[in-house]
Amino acid sequence: MIPDVEDAESATPQDRARAAAQALGTQELAHWCAEILTGELDLVDQDLHDPRWIAGRAWAAWGDPAGWSSRGLDHWPRTWAARTLLHAWDPVAMSAVISGLRDEAWRVREMCAKIAARYEVVSAAPECARCAQSDAVPRVRVAALRALAVVGEIEQVPAVLSALHHEDPSVVRAAERAVDQIEARLDRPLS
DSSP states (O other), X not given: OOOSHHHHTTSOHHHHXXXXXXXXXXXXXXXXXXXXXXXXXXXXXXXSSOTHHHHTTHHHHTOOGGGTGGGTOXXXXXXXXXXXXXXXXXXXXXXXXXXXXXXXSHHHHHHHHHHHHHTTOGGGHHHHHHHHHHOSOHHHHHHXXXXXXXXXXXXXXXXXXXXXXXXXXXXXHHHHHHHHHHHHHHTSOOO
């Protein structure tokens, strides 16, 4: 366990999230991350909590955070916030995760789909279905299909079935696994 934020810079994301949850409280950490994820709070221009809890060594190593936007790095705080929620979850962040599935940055969408799968965020199923069916990034589709495997209902089945015909083999494999898991969970065939 990381005793303080100074040690967080070199820790894994999982260890940082656990240490931050211990230091700040899980609900407070999740609320902070949710505000960053939705853009309500700018990680660069806030003084609520030390950014190193979620950014680690990137906070110091990537240069002045004020210049990240001009260098195409402005999506990383939202990605880090979502990644932190993957390891330190509280339902207070549920709506932020759902909105993160519509983020312009694919890494944010992928991470939010992973959260939906890990914590069985049922209300994320419609957005996961949209990602599984139409996202331009195969990694996002795969993560969304994994989420649908655990939270998808009959309404999301068309999105899963359409992914069976995707040109990327990783998407097809994820869709096949999702079909198997949904059929077992719903106790009925999907086709």
